[in-house]
Amino acid sequence: MKNEIRVFAPASVSNIACGFDVMGFAIDEPGDEIVLRISERPGVTITKITGENGRLPLEAELNTAGAPLLSMIDKLHITCGIEMEIHKKMPLGSGLGSSAASAVGAAFALNELLDLGLSKEELLPFAIEGEKIASGSVHADNVAPCLYGGFVLIRGYNPIIDVVEIEVPENLYCTVIHPQIEISTKEARKILPKTIPLSDAITQWGNTAGLVAGLLKKDFGLIGRSLQDVVIEPVRSMLIPGFDEIKKAAMDSGALGCSISGSGPSVFALSSSLQTAVETGKSMKTALERFGLSGEVYVSKINKNGPRIIELK
Numbered sequence: 001m002k003n004e005i006r007v008f009a010p011a012s013v014s015n016i017a018c019g020f021d022v023m024g025f026a027i028d029e030p031g032d033e034i035v036l037r038i039s040e041r042p043g044v045t046i047t048k049i050t051g052e053n054g055r056l057p058l059e060a061e062l063n064t065a066g067a068p069l070l071s072m073i074d075k076l077h078i079t080c081g082i083e084m085e086i087h088k089k090m091p092l093g094s095g096l097g098s099s100a101a102s103a104v105g106a107a108f109a110l111n112e113l114l115d116l117g118l119s120k121e122e123l124l125p126f127a128i129e130g131e132k133i134a135s136g137s138v139h140a141d142n143v144a145p146c147l148y149g150g151f152v153l154i155r156g157y158n159p160i161i162d163v164v165e166i167e168v169p170e171n172l173y174c175t176v177i178h179p180q181i182e183i184s185t186k187e188a189r190k191i192l193p194k195t196i197p198l199s200d201a202i203t204q205w206g207n208t209a210g211l212v213a214g215l216l217k218k219d220f221g222l223i224g225r226s227l228q229d230v231v232i233e234p235v236r237s238m239l240i241p242g243f244d245e246i247k248k249a250a251m252d253s254g255a256l257g258c259s260i261s262g263s264g265p266s267v268f269a270l271s272s273s274l275q276t277a278v279e280t281g282k283s284m285k286t287a288l289e290r291f292g293l294s295g296e297v298y299v300s301k302i303n304k305n306g307p308r309i310i311e312l313k
């Protein structure tokens with residue numbers, strides 16, 4: 001029987017311009033690390049959280065990584081106690097699925113440590129328990145890509161979450177810039193319109209379908225034309241200094257498309273080569289710096305693996 005596990009769970013880009021709450025993909029970095037140990041003390045004890053300046057709660061039921069564990073212990077009748085360390089390797093409120101990474105990391109780690117044999121489909125509802133705490137709503141567009149890896153479509157949420165894995169072209173690259181400001185997902189959801197004009201809905205669902213078709217057909221032109229968001233981006237981009245200039249810089253560098261990552265402030269672009277993705281990152285950074293903000297840039301392919309074990313002993 002193993003006693004301790006350390007896992008990595010990746011950041012993710014959700015919405016992907018046109019697919020608010022229904023699409024996301026995982027990226028290689030950044031990501032969170034979770035350590036679990038079997039303990040004699042019943043329940044879940046969070047012993048350490050690093051990388052977030054003491055802002056996350058140590059009470060398991062209030063913590064995005066603690067809630068999934070409590071739910072698993074309860075529903076699966078697990079009798080041993082669990083100690084957890086959470087190492088945040090990405091900023092809170094970044095639009096990179098930070099809370100989802102912690103929730104997925106915890107659920108994945110417990111499954112592996114106790115050899116529970118749960119499938120990804122079975123782990124998903126537990127991980128979503130954590131996301132609910134963080135954003136006040138049930139959306140799986142960070143949790144599902146983080147857990148499954150790759151590009152994921154959430155076709156619907158009722159009666160169960162219907163996750164569809166979409167194959168992506170091999171040479172599809174993502175550039176993400178994270179401006180050094182924070183946006184709360186809860187707040188960024190409150191400012192969204194409750195209803196939208198039918199004409200906007202038509203544009204949006206045409207693009208959503210177009211993006212999925214473009215990925216499956218490996219048609220970069222179609223992918224690029226579909227990376228448009230007429231519903232969410234016009235509202236939320238106002239929260240990101242220099243958004244229009246960052247987007248223009250990405251498009252001028254040859255990116256296929258560019259929009260807000262999740263609820264922001266991170267901005268992502270997709271490109272059809274590594275060279276374009278790297279150049280795009282440099283241009284986005286220069287554009288952001290003109291607005292007096294620095295930004296961390298990440299370039300990777302779509303991460304096909306999801307969470308992984310770093311150490312099991």
Ligand code: HSE
Nearest residue numbers: 014021141185262263
């Ligand atoms: N789809 C979510 C949103 C992702 O944009 O609010 C952020 O968690």
